[in-house]
Amino acid sequence: MKKLLLLTTILLASQASQLSANDRNALSIDRAISSDIEFNFPNDDNIYPHKSDFKVVNYVTMSNEYGQRKVTVTLQNTSTGDRIFVSDQIMALYANGHRSSPFEKKIRFKGKEVQTLTLSFSTSEFPILQVYTRQ
Template structure:
């Protein structure tokens, strides 16, 4: 009976520890006033759109997953759809990548937050931007 209880406790302890390794940690909330100047030799830019980033919070875990909670405003008075091609992340090595595929509908002049994944990457995200934030 005691051996079975010890084994169950060890398994539960290991499962809890495994979940905490995958947990995302907030890296930081970033003000829009931060200026970075990495070369963009490939001229990678987000798709033109009617979205402006209000703010964002960067998150990651020890396994290299990169996420961001981004609050955006639709600058148009009409309905618009935000997709991954409207956003780019700038990483600490100067690389730029779009988030994983997503779609989010906006009403005219609406502000919403969305959580997006930038997959796994060795370097942290330094900033996230849209065509209206350049």
């Protein structure tokens, strides 16, 4: 009987820790920042997204307790021709001034098409403040 009670206790503790780890993996929407805010972090290394025909329409930043950063972004192909969006055509600005592109992704857009994508960025203790392209 004691063995059964001990085994049950171990199983319950294991399930509780697994649920807790899953909760920490869950993404939460970060607090929205007005698009009117302009950030002026130094960019000594001249890090910019590659030029493209894509424009950010809007975005929502998300993160979890482990610092994983994702962005759901709506992009518009401003060209009348078909274009392929690649990851180095968009960049995130973090609260410490760091800039990075998302992990590799390629998406085909028709002329003037608008699509919403979820992009994965690097893990960081700092939140993403802004997502932008360069035309």
